[in-house]
Amino acid sequence: MEKSEQDRLREEVDEVLHGSKGAAQPPQVEEQNACSNVRHVIGVVSGKGGVGKSLVCGILAVNLARRGARVGILDADITGPSVPRMMGLAGERARAVDELLVPNRTAGGIKVMSANLVLEHESDPVLWRGPVVAGAIKQFWSECAWGELDYLLVDMPPGTGDVALTVFQSLPVDGVVIVSSPQDLVQMVVGKAVNMANLMQVPVLGLVENMAYVECPHCGERIYPYGPSRLAETAEAFDVEALGQLGIDPALAAACDDGTFERALPEGLLAEATDTVVRVAEFVDAVRGGTGA
Ligand SMILES: Nc1ncnc2c1ncn2[C@@H]1O[C@H](COP(=O)(O)OP(=O)(O)O)[C@@H](O)[C@H]1O
Ligand SMILES: [Mg+2]
Numbered sequence: 001m002e003k004s005e006q007d008r009l010r011e012e013v014d015e016v017l018h019g020s021k022g023a024a025q026p027p028q029v030e031e032q033n034a035c036s037n038v039r040h041v042i043g044v045v046s047g048k049g050g051v052g053k054s055l056v057c058g059i060l061a062v063n064l065a066r067r068g069a070r071v072g073i074l075d076a077d078i079t080g081p082s083v084p085r086m087m088g089l090a091g092e093r094a095r096a097v098d099e100l101l102v103p104n105r106t107a108g109g110i111k112v113m114s115a116n117l118v119l120e121h122e123s124d125p126v127l128w129r130g131p132v133v134a135g136a137i138k139q140f141w142s143e144c145a146w147g148e149l150d151y152l153l154v155d156m157p158p159g160t161g162d163v164a165l166t167v168f169q170s171l172p173v174d175g176v177v178i179v180s181s182p183q184d185l186v187q188m189v190v191g192k193a194v195n196m197a198n199l200m201q202v203p204v205l206g207l208v209e210n211m212a213y214v215e216c217p218h219c220g221e222r223i224y225p226y227g228p229s230r231l232a233e234t235a236e237a238f239d240v241e242a243l244g245q246l247g248i249d250p251a252l253a254a255a256c257d258d259g260t261f262e263r264a265l266p267e268g269l270l271a272e273a274t275d276t277v278v279r280v281a282e283f284v285d286a287v288r289g290g291t292g293a
Helices: 003-018 053-066 130-142 162-170 189-201 231-237 249-258 271-287
Strands: 034-046 071-075 095-097 099-101 111-113 147-155 173-180 204-209 242-245
Touching: 034 053, 034 162, 034 189, 034 271, 053 071, 053 147, 053 173, 053 271, 071 130, 071 271, 130 162, 130 231, 147 271, 173 242, 173 271, 189 204, 204 231, 204 271, 231 242, 242 271
Parallel strands: 034 147, 034 173, 071 111, 071 147, 173 204, 204 242
Antiparallel strands: 095 099
16 A cells, blocks of 8 residues: 555544544553453454445354354444344343343354344434444443353444444454455555554454355356455455455345344355454464463
């Protein structure tokens, strides 16, 4: 990337953080409560909404749970929460015990906290302003009884605005996976996400390209409606790992809608991205001396 472009993005992030130019503050992480021992927090981010961030978050969570890990999902997309429906928890409400929120559990044992689990009606629009949204995310971390978790996946707020920055500042994020769709790869959208992570000093685990192709249901041939994949090229340009691709899969979209996703998810999707999450977690454990979070 051009130096001048990087400087511009740095200024943009600084402006969001401080209302003026200046160096980004080191994160001031919120404490975990006595009912939570979360070993690794992994964020799933995108430069904009609708690219499949929640889907990738869900796939990583199910893959990790199938490998035997204890997994939670913090749905930090407060104004567009989609995790409960996808994970078969539509219509459920979270309980509160001793001033702590208790996450709901999927059939497969994944714990979920989301605005949709605390709103009175699932279809209520969330009209909260930025600081209230940021406060809700902090609360889902510091006032939620997560119990023992190996991984807490955070479905980050879309984009690179102040709410996304709050998550980076208040949660001890080990690393982020960036999701983008083919058209975004050539744009600055990926660059914004990478720069936000860099400025917040959060490692980028790599890039997942979603909706990269469609498979012909008759012959299995892959059609690339947006042209040939630019994943490798984009990953190289921003100096991040290419973690894999997802095609457009109508069965997967249906499973997200009807809540059968956890059961219906085919084996092997985003296996490499899942391996990377595990590897980074093991590395972090080794650095911490295996003492946990
Ligand atoms: N690879 C895919 N195949 C089919 N449908 C997809 C795919 N990726 C995303 N979708 C669908 O597109 C919509 C947006 O995806 P979602 O993961 O909610 O995006 P985001 O969280 O980035 O806003 C959802 O309805 C989802 O089921
Ligand atoms: Mg989403």
